[in-house]
Each structure stands twice: as C-alpha cells, then as structure tokens.
Amino acid sequence: MNAKKATTTTKLVRVVTIHGKQIEISKRNGAALIDLVIHRKAGRITAEEACEVIEKLELMKQERYPHRPHSDYAGYLSEKFNQLSRGYVIILDCKLAEEQGVALVEDYKEEGGRYQVLCDKHSTIVHCTNMPTARACRNDATAFCDICRDLAGEGDGTALAFFNAEQERMKEL
Numbered sequence: 001m002n003a004k005k006a007t008t009t010t011k012l013v014r015v016v017t018i019h020g021k022q023i024e025i026s027k028r029n030g031a032a033l034i035d036l037v038i039h040r041k042a043g044r045i046t047a048e049e050a051c052e053v054i055e056k057l058e059l060m061k062q063e064r065y066p067h068r069p070h071s072d073y074a075g076y077l078s079e080k081f082n083q084l085s086r087g088y089v090i091i092l093d094c095k096l097a098e099e100q101g102v103a104l105v106e107d108y109k110e111e112g113g114r115y116q117v118l119c120d121k122h123s124t125i126v127h128c129t130n131m132p133t134a135r136a137c138r139n140d141a142t143a144f145c146d147i148c149r150d151l152a153g154e155g156d157g158t159a160l161a162f163f164n165a166e167q168e169r170m171k172e173l
Contacts, residue, residue, distance in 0.1 A: 016056055018049045025053070032057060070120065074102035077115075080138050084151040087121025089138045094127075119145040122163060 016023050023045060025035040036050045045053070070079050070090050075097030079090040094108035094116055105111045112127035115134035119125075119141050126144035128134040141148040150160035 016053050018045070018052050018056070021045065021049070023049075023053060074100050075104060075116070078135075078138065082119065082121065082141050082148065084141065084148045085119065085121035085145075087119065089141045090118045090120060091131075091134045091138050092116040092118060117144065119148060122147040124148075 016025060021044070023036075023039060025032045025039075033054075036045070036053055039045045040047065040050050068079060070076060070088060073090065073092060075092040075094060077091040077093050077096075079088045081087075082089050092104060093114060094104045094111075095114050097104045098108075104116055108114050108116075108127065113129035113133075115128040115131060117126050117128060117134050117137040122145055124141075124145040124147070126137055128137060137143050142152050142154055146155060146159035147163045149155040150157050
C-alpha cells in the first residue's frame with residue numbers, strides 16, 4: 001500500500017477590520033503591502049481604507065515591541081534593560097548610522113571602534129571594535145559605566161555622588 005504523507009500549509013495571515021470590513025493580509029510586512037494593493041485593485045477597499053490599514057499595522061508593530069524604545073536611533077542594533085539604573089544599554093553601529101545619513105562620530109575608527117555602547121540613563125559611551133565585545137558591554141554596564149559600577153557596589157561611590165549632585169543642580173535650573 002502506497003500511502004502519501006498529508007501535508008498542510010499554514011498561511012500566515014492576520015485579519016484587520018476597517019469600517020466593518022474584514023481584510024485578510026499577510027503577517028509579513030512586504031507581503032502585507034502587496035496584499036493591500038491586490039485588495040485595492042480588486043475594489044474590495046478604498047485608498048483611504050488601505051492607508052488606515054497601514055496606520056493600524058504600524059500601531060500594532062509599536063505595541064508588539066514596547067521593549068525596544070530606542071529602535072528609532074540611528075545605527076540601532078540592539079538594547080537590553082539595565083536592572084541597576086532602570087534604564088537601557090544600547091548598541092549602535094557607527095557605520096550603519098553613517099550609511100543612514102546620521103554620523104554618530106566623525107571617525108569611528110579613530111574613536112576606538114565601529115560599535116557604540118550607550119548607557120542611556122547616565123549618558124556613558126564606550127566604543128568596541130567587534131560585536132561580541134559590544135554585546136558583553138551591553139550585558140554588563142558595570143564594565144564601562146562608572147555610575148552603574150557604583151550602583152552595583154563595585155566602585156568607590158564618587159561617580160554616583162557626582163551624578164546625583166549634577167541631577168540636583170539641573171533640577172534647580
């Protein structure tokens with residue numbers, strides 16, 4: 001007996017409701033836009049409804065990634081929540097930022113490396129020559145941020161004291 005294996009294909013679609021109409025589009029961004037064009041040409045939706053679907057998709061995307069608040073930064077690669085400072089440590093690619101038209105530094109090679117790691121809470125930056133080193137810095141901000149080091153109890157406390165004094169001085173202004 002020759003039995004064929006049953007195969008099923010799962011279509012990755014989402015249903016978006018606009019003005020009572022249910023529109024089925026792909027979950028992949030590029031394919032979703034093509035689906036909208038097909039729906040528009042077939043007369044199933046108007047141009048205004050297509051624009052509303054795009055806006056709705058953008059809002060859904062923002063809601064899906066609330067843990068990436070810095071993804072709009074030039075050269076953004078990744079970020080991680082910093083438990084010590086309650087902020088984020090962000091990896092930025094200087095070369096990518098330059099290609100996007102927003103140079104982070106004049107010459108990233110002269111600064112010390114292509115990758116910038118930023119402690120956003122304390123505005124501390126370190127340059128790394130390769131991505132594994134940048135990831136290590138992102139995962140442990142105490143490696144480059146003196147204030148985070150003080151918060152962890154590894155420093156002498158002077159950086160944290162200076163930072164707190166600066167914060168108080170800024171509040172007075």
